[in-house]
Amino acid sequence: MRAARWWLFLRCLALSGAAVEAFEPVSTAVVAGMGAAALGRKLYQYLYETCDQTWVSFNSSGFEEALQTKLFGQHVASRVVLKAVTGFMNNTNPKKPLVLSLHGWTGTGKNFVSQLIAESIYRQGMSSGFVHLFTATAHFPHEMNLELYKTQLQQWIKGNVTNCPRSMFIFDEMDKMHPGLIDSIKPYLDFYETLDGVSYRQAIFIFLSNAGGENIVQVALDFWTRGRDREEIELKHLETALSLSVFNNKNSGFWHTSLIDKNLVDFFVPFLPLEYKHVVQCGLAEMAAKGRTPDREVVDLMAHDLNYFPKEERVFSMQGCKIISSRLDFYM
Structure with missing residues (x-):
């Protein structure tokens, strides 16, 4: 138990009547009005994660x-995700x-992200x-x-949302997901007020996939070939083609899924291929995260040795x- 938690634990004991003088003065009215049960709840909510604003707050x-x-x-992804998450979290009654x-x-x-x-x-x-x-894959x-996975997934989501309506579910490697599996949770993503007494409207579902990456890369290449600035790329240049390619990709967990067919995915968010300058930014940030003084010379050396395309232009x-x-550890 961390020192701060021990401090609170001892302070709560003090409030219950032992050695109050050793701690900061607290209103006697507050102490008198706080029963043992309430005090226990306060302590529990501090020490253990609970589904309330103490632990869950945007x-x-x-x-x-x-x-x-x-x-x-990722100017496109950043804008879309910021607006989508902020709007949803600030909506007291999402549909x-x-x-x-x-x-x-x-x-x-x-x-x-x-x-x-x-x-x-x-x-x-x-x-x-x-x-x-x-x-x-895991x-x-x-x-x-597949049928067992569908049942387990439904039970897992229902149980966790029942425990905390503000639950988040992240599905990675959607391009490796068996087609049909994700359709099993379609009812939980729909516009129902409740299902079997449970409301899913405050939950968040995030799907991660490499599928559609070729379409995104092609748009970025087209802009670069025509001499247009990367920042000119907007969601409208990518979203429709992206959703269609994912829907029609037999190797994707979204293949012919009702989640797309019924427009239950709020946003298809494209992540553009990174350029050399972005790799350098990542490297400098990683050095700082490792507690090292960011060194542009070291990061440039590392970034230069990575692979780029088109092969000649290395964009x-x-x-x-x-x-x-892991690469920075070698160069440092």
């Missing part, structure tokens, strides 16, 4: 700042859960008991067990930022 300004300062090269589908090549920031969303809502971030991460590996990174942490 930090909109912190979320916006994190997207601006920590996510590099359906928030459903985001994040698409792009590995290393472009999809998992990182999921982490930023979790950290802006839950005090424990990704470690929160109300944040649930599923990966296709949790749903065998196609022969877009093939690995993005995902391998930077």
Whole structure:
């Protein structure tokens, strides 16, 4: 138990009648009005995560700042996610859960954005008991067990939303998900007020996928080839083609899914391929995160040795930022 928690524990004991003089003065009226049960609840809520504002509360300004300062090269994704999450969290009576589908090549920031969303809502971030991460290859590996997975997934979501309406579910590797599995949770993403007495309207569902990455890369290449600025790319240039390619991709967990057919995905969020300058930004940020003074010379050396395309012009990174942490250890 951390020192701060021990301090609170001892202070609560003091409030119950032992050695009050050793701690800061507290209103006797407050102490007198606080029974043992209430005191126990206060202590429990401090020490253990509960589904209330003590542990679950949206930090909109912190979320916006994190997207601006920590996510590099993703102006489209940053804008869409900020508006979608902020609007949903500020809506006291949403009509359906928030459903985001994040698409792009590995290393472009999809998992990182999921982490930023979790950290802006839950005090424990990704470690929160109300944040649930599923990966296709780890949790749903065998196609022969598809019907069992559907039942387990439905039970898991229902149980956790019953426990905390403000639950978050992240599905990684959607491009490796068995087609048909994700349709099993379609009722929970729909516009129902309740299902079997449970409301899912405050929950958040996030799907992560490499599917559609080729379409996104092609748009980025077209803009670059025509000499247009990367910042000119907007969601409208990508979203329709992205949703159609995912829907018609037989190797995707979204293949012919009713989630797309019934327009239950609120936003298809494209993550653009990163350029050299973005890799450098990731490297400098990673050095700082490791407690080192950011060194541009070291980061440039590391970034230069990565692979880029087109081969001659070396414009877009093939690995993005995902391998930077391990690569930097070698160059430092």
